Amino acid sequence: SYELTQPPSVSVSPGQTARITCSGxxxxxxxxxxxQQKPGQAPVLVIYKDSERxxxxxxxxxxxxxxxxxxxxxxxxxxxxxxxxxxxxxDSSGTYPWVFGxxxxxxxx
Amino acid sequence: xxxxxxxxxxxxxxGGSLRLSCAASGFxxxxxxxxxxxxxxxxxxxxxxxISGSGGSxxxxxxxxxxxxxxxxxSKNTLYLQMNSLRAEDTAVYYCxxxxxxxxxxxxxxxxxxxxxxxxxxx
Numbered sequence: 001s002y003e004l005t006q007p008p009s010v011s012v013s014p015g016q017t018a019r020i021t022c023s024g025x026x027x028x029x030x031x032x033x034x035x036q037q038k039p040g041q042a043p044v045l046v047i048y049k050d051s052e053r054x055x056x057x058x059x060x061x062x063x064x065x066x067x068x069x070x071x072x073x074x075x076x077x078x079x080x081x082x083x084x085x086x087x088x089x090x091d092s093s094g095t096y097p098w099v100f101g102x103x104x105x106x107x108x109x
Numbered sequence: 110x111x112x113x114x115x116x117x118x119x120x121x122x123x124g125g126s127l128r129l130s131c132a133a134s135g136f137x138x139x140x141x142x143x144x145x146x147x148x149x150x151x152x153x154x155x156x157x158x159x160i161s162g163s164g165g166s167x168x169x170x171x172x173x174x175x176x177x178x179x180x181x182x183x184s185k186n187t188l189y190l191q192m193n194s195l196r197a198e199d200t201a202v203y204y205c206x207x208x209x210x211x212x213x214x215x216x217x218x219x220x221x222x223x224x225x226x227x228x229x230x231x232x
Contacts, residue, residue: 094213
């Protein structure tokens with residue numbers, strides 16, 4: 001099977017910059033996507049194709065890619081950004097078309 | 110407006126079966142692949158299964174292969190997940206989600222999600 005690895009938790013103070021990483025061997029060949037999930041709610045897509053932002057997602061959310069690691073950056077973190085964040089991609093062979101990272105809990109101090 | 114409404118969840122004994130449904134509206138259902146994603150209590154997201162827009166291609170996670178069957182009825186705009194030989198570890202909220210393409214040839218995102226239906230496997 002294929003795995004995407006995320007840190008379990010990230011903590012930042014309001015106004016600071018949060019960076020959440022996701023590592024996987026196939027990431028140089030496959031796009032990565034990021035979802036935000038708040039308690040009791042369904043996930044929401046916040047970044048697609050490594051760095052594109054869907055309409056309606058605040059500009060403080062951005063994404064980047066370098067080798068086997070992709071990064072979700074939230075600039076000027078707000079209290080409302082406290083949530084679980086998941087990266088998603090696929091393995092290089094297409095056997096596992098959707099793979100999620102384990103998730104990162106973002107805490108706004 | 111895209112809407113995905115899951116139904117069919119509930120309490121089932123280990124070894125039992127359940128069929129989940131997802132009623133879709135607000136988009137051309139047959140043009141998009143669909144997926145089931147689950148989330149065990151207090152845990153992360155786990156992809157379960159997916160099906161192409163035509164229904165001709167299906168995909169399964171190793172954890173459910175041979176026990177779960179995904180299908181769709183494009184005339185009824187409905188996605189299904191037949192779950193057999195259920196185990197305690199299948200207990201989760203099951204989400205139906207829409208992909209952004211009809212075929213799966215590379216990593217694509219899930220842009221709309223339902224609110225989920227809870228499946229509890231317990232004696």
